[in-house]
Amino acid sequence: MPKNTETTDRHVVLGLFNPATFLPPVLEHIRSQGIPDLLMEILSPLPLETSLLNKPVRIPLHRLTIIGGIVGIGVGIFFAAGTALLFPLVTGGKPIVSIPVVGIISYETMMLMAIVVTFLATAIKIAFVQQSGLRNDPRIDEGSVGLSIQVGNDTAKAHTISQLLQEAGAFEVEIRTIASDS
């Protein structure tokens, strides 16, 4: 039993539940212990329709997509119109800058940029929400739901919470400690 000493380490408590038994009451019980939703995170092998935790998830993806698209149109116009003007050559009586061509090219580049930007944003988002030591547990994919709770550097609190989770019906609880200087 470690003493209640001042360390800079942070603790994360992960409890594994059987999906059948993991129900909103459980969360209620934990909330009642004064743990805000912000510190909680639910890990699941597939997306859960109802968001059990009421914490806002704001992702500005749509806006990024639109911005990407607009940039793409610019690129398209440069290719179809700009390069033609840079070195104007008459070909077959077609105008140097042909509107339909500009349309087609910028449509494609618009799509390209929109999709690429959206993807990058998504990837970055996915890759960097995992701060605060949340880690995957293979057993979750085997058909269970994980509830992870972030605790500050208070070791004692970590233990109480793990108790709490066990009462709530977690068939397994583990406390992870992340060295802050790592």
Add this chain to the structure above:
Amino acid sequence: MTDRPTVWEEMPKINRDLLSPLQTTTWTYYLWVGVLSCFVAAGAGAWTYQIQTGIGQTDLHHPIFWGSYIASFVFWIGVSHSGTFISGVLRLTNAEWRRPVTRMAELMTVVALLVTTLFVFYHLGRVWRFYYLIPYPNQRELWPNFRSPLMWDATAIFTYATASTIYIYLPLIPDFALARDRIQGWRKTVYGWLAIGWHGSQAQWRTLEMAIRIITPLIVMVMISVHSIVGFDFSMALVPAWHSTIFAPYFVVGAVHSGLGMVVIGLYTLRRVYRLHEYVRTEHFEKLGKLLLVTTLLLAYMYFAEQLTVWYGQVPDHMAVQNSLLYGAYAVPFWFMVSCIYIIPLVTLVWPRFRQWPVGLMMIGLIINLGMYIERMLIIVPPLARPRLSFQWDEYFPSLIEFAILVGTLALALLLYSLAVKFVPVISIWEEKLGKKHAQEH
């Protein structure tokens, strides 16, 4: 809910089943890969020879400047439409049954696109100067000519290739994570990178789903534009029987037609090889059969509209082409093609019982693709072979070198696909689980 095992209880089994192709490999697989590699090598040799000696190794000659390479180019782009259509359109329409099919279809898309680009290079007279096609600042200050439909094509295909790679990657992230935790060795690290730290938190799930929701409609639009532009390559030209407004939509539908056929083949084979009968069930074949029936009718309708217009118009230039198809030099392949892509699918697929017969559907898939390949040839060659100056009328049939390259490339496509199967779960695991969940809830 208690008598039947819930999806949660099935999960270990699902994981095991769907990851098994990645874990266990039989000697037949190695044999298969070995054979394919030989064919690929032969094709590569043929291409090298063609580059060394000259593009004259084909049977092309004026006025028939385009032939089997361009036809194959069009064909393979068509195949690439399978994935996007299945996973894209069906996702948009929330067709639950799509789930086991999407991943293997998307794989086809990516492989097909890789192959497609190859044909552009086969076709070039001076392939070592291909970089003239790339828009980059150079000392000549000369950029590619974007007024050329071929440049529209290049742009569209680049977009499409990038998009579909992204589109297959996103839903793969959770599965990569799954594999990362279950497979050891060098692959573990690779999966590790590819999973970009996925751990299934609700935030990640939501981000992922939102991204997919945004990209799906976009990629469907790209898909339609791509093959429309391939159609433009021809309809922008003055060539009789190319210069037609229906080409763009016609090409798109044709692409989906052959694409679906290809999916059926893949679906059947994979289910057979990896015993996925639990996941790929008859209903899937039946659904695909229905889709095929629809595309058959749609395509036949468009083709008829096109030919009827020509026939009734009786414009000599166009008639020359049509006659050569109906009862001229190209009559045999033409009628063969017609029966392959219209008649046979129609008379078979209308029977519900037939649609529930996987083997039959697989065979229809084969026939349709054979037919569509010939159809691509017949779209390109006869119009070129019947120029307005009848003095220049001529015929064309691919040379041995061409055949070697075509077969080699087909082998390459199969090879890439077979290798991919060993690295990527051919059925999207989490989507499958989700599907089962929905099924149980309602």
Add this chain to the structure above:
Amino acid sequence: MNLYRRTLLKILGLTAAGSSLPGCEREVHNLVPYLLPDDNIVPGVANWYTSTCQECEAGCGTIVRVMEGRAKKIEGNPKHPVNEGKLCARGQAALQGLYNPDRLQGPLRREGKRGQGQFRPITWEEGLAEWVEQLRTHAGKSAMITRPVSGTLASLLTTLMDSLSGRLVMYESTGEQTLRTANHLSFGTHDLPYYDLANADYLLSFGAPFLEHWLSPVSFGVAYGKFRQGRPLVRGRFIQVEPRLSLTASNADQWIPLRPGTEGLLAIGIGQVLLRDGLTELSSFHRTSFHQTFSAFSLEDISTKTEVSEEMITQLAHELTSANAPLILGGGPAAAQTNGTTTLILINALNVMIGAIGRRGGLQWMEPQISPVDLARPGLASELTLMDLAGEFEQGSRTLLHLYRADPLFTLPPSLKFERVFDHAQFIVSFSSFLDDSTSMADLILPDHDPLESWGDVVQQDTIPVPAWSVSQPVVRALYDTRPIGDVWLDAAHRLGEPLRERVPWNTLHDMLKSRWQTVLTKHDSPQSFETRWRETLQEGGLWPSNIPMRQTNTVIPSITYKPPEFLGNSSEYPLYCYPYPSLGLHDGRGANRPWLQELPDPLTTGMWGSWIELNPTTAKALGIHPGDRVRVTSGYGSIEASVMVFPGLHPDMIAIPMGQGHRAYGRYAKGRGVNPMVLLGPSFDGQSGSLATGGTRVRVERIKGGSRLPMLEESGKNPVIGRIQETGGL
């Protein structure tokens, strides 16, 4: 500055087609060989030199573009009266004779048996020594067969041959001997008239292929242009009568096919109508003589024999008389029959009837002029003359044979057994530049320069309005260790010593040439020195005195009795007439070693690089033969095999075969390619002119195994009809 550089880069990026970069990276293009040690050679700057085309006997004036000592292009000499700056395909292809990869590069001595074609290079000294030795041993027994030469060389050879009491035979397979004889019998002169096509307004041609190879094709081409569109209001009307639709016939407003060999009969029919309807004024002498000639047959008899309707015959007669300046030509297939001369005389008679003699737009003769080389071309030999020569060799009265640019073994039918000459000749010397079928039988080969490398002159005294005395000069230094035939003969003459030496005192043909031109150029008394006049002449390309008076010719046409053509082989066994025609590019075969001409599509069949048999579609159908099928053509004298081209413009009872292919030697492009139709022909002659009746042999055709696609420009090979073009306004 930077801007300028940029524009330069743009140009490099965008060098338009045919920019001045020497695009091909062959090292020969980097080094500049100063073949002509000449101050005015500037690299990259072209010089033009005048010369005279020697591909056929028309003697067109040419200018040759020379850069860095290499001949680049031959064009017509704009100042030359014969071709007025134009030149035909064959003339332009002369370059590929000069730069032909199979040219003989030095004197050769036979090794092994004669005809095995094994030769060993020797020095000129050895060669000349041996030849002179042979000339001594075979004194008085030598003969020379040469393609027609003219001017100084001609006079040199004649002088030498008769002082050696040898026999000089100038032979040209398309020498129009029949025409010359017919004209001699009709007008009492050996000179051919000038057919003033340009000023005629109606042309009736009995098969004369004047747009292909007849007499002077280029000058006729120039005239034809004027005949059609040269005059503001007049467009000449042109009717061609012949059993095969030749290139010339396809230009006619109307082509009238008739049964082969009956052209004379048709002429009689037309003349009959002219006389009957009193459409002609004639001297009483002619009136009587013509009347019996032209009333020998009834019109319908003629019509059935010729297969030309009576209406047509009458119409032709009336058209002839309604025209202002009608002109009638005869040649080609009409002359290629056993009754050729008679036919052409009858045609001359028609010309007399329509008053075309001496008329503008008719037949004209100029007063004979004193040419710089004091003699016109010596008479050409007919095939019968060659037979006579062969006889001399058989008897042993001739033992030493010289060949110069003549290939009798190829151009003569084997049935004439001309190889006798080569069997009996004890020694054969050839001066040809190529190892053709005859030269490969030679014992000693002393190759001549190419015409573009040598001095020479050509005298054109007939078939043109003014005489043309053209010179040709070396435009490039000799490529190989060859010597001009003139110099070689002079050398030999000097070695033989007196009396030859003082008869031909010159050391080179060039000296001889100049000395002869000196007499002329100084005769036209002018202040400048000879040298300046000579230089001017060279710049002009020759000398052509203008305003030559017309000669009055008196027609001496006797009363003619028409005799029908005779054919070898009976019609039951050999149902078809056979007509071998000189091909547009290869002519009688001399062009077969020029790739340009091999690849030049025959304008009507569009065939290239080979031989074919032309069949009328109905005949082909009857025989169950399809285009591209392989057939065997058999006559009583030989048989050939080739693939068929169905040819809509051909008399159903006739097959036609292009000449020029089927060489046994003659270089990589010609050897073993196609077939030589001469193989089929039998010894059938036109008695009066003694020339071979090439149309006088019957054949049969049978389909045999196999069949190959002959190279054709017309890729469909389906004889397309005009579709779209008519829609856009027709041709």
Add this chain to the structure above:
Amino acid sequence: MSQDPQATEEYSKTAASPYKWEMVVDLDRCSGCEACVVACHAENNIRISGEEEAAEGRAINWIRIERYWEGDYPNVKAKFLPVMCQHCDDAPCEPVCPVYASYHTPEGLNAQVYNRCIGVRYCGNNCPYVARQFNWFDPHWDEPLAEQLNPDVSVRSGGVMEKCTFCVQRIRSGKEAAHKEGRRVRDGEITPACVQSCPTSALIFGDRNDPDSRVSHLKKSRRGFHLMESLGTHPAVTYLRRLSE
């Protein structure tokens, strides 16, 4: 040539050129003698294809005489149509080239830039006159035939599209000559090889902008027509109909 300001202008679209080149083909004069074909081969270093390639339909001709049959024996007619690049003002072959290998000069020439061409062959498909010819292999001349090659014209390598240029090298040198003397090019001063050789003068070449040039007059002829006028390619080659009853 690159230093010649005129030549440099030629490539900038903005510079309006004083010349517009035009060819007239008088079908009533053309006898089909094919002197033009050999002249073109000699002038423009056109490769010798040889029997095999010719049989494959790959023989290269920048100008060819097309022969069309009409009717059946005995009333059969053969009509000749010389076809070369029509140098269309609205050339279908130009815009489809993805690398600007085919473009339009201010003088109305349809220029083909060999060193830019990568052999996509779209232009070949899109030329209604089948005027464009392709080098399926590298060219070859048996020595010493190559001695004859014209240094003013680049030899085309394999994999490159080529076609009639109206003998642009002759046009350029003609213009330079005129430029030195500070005058316009005279009518008939510049003749492409085919025009120069044509015995019957069926081919006429000149400047459309010069109202007194022969081509300007002949263009107005009632016999005049363009090949496939309905396609709206506006060719720079005018044909004069062959007259026949």
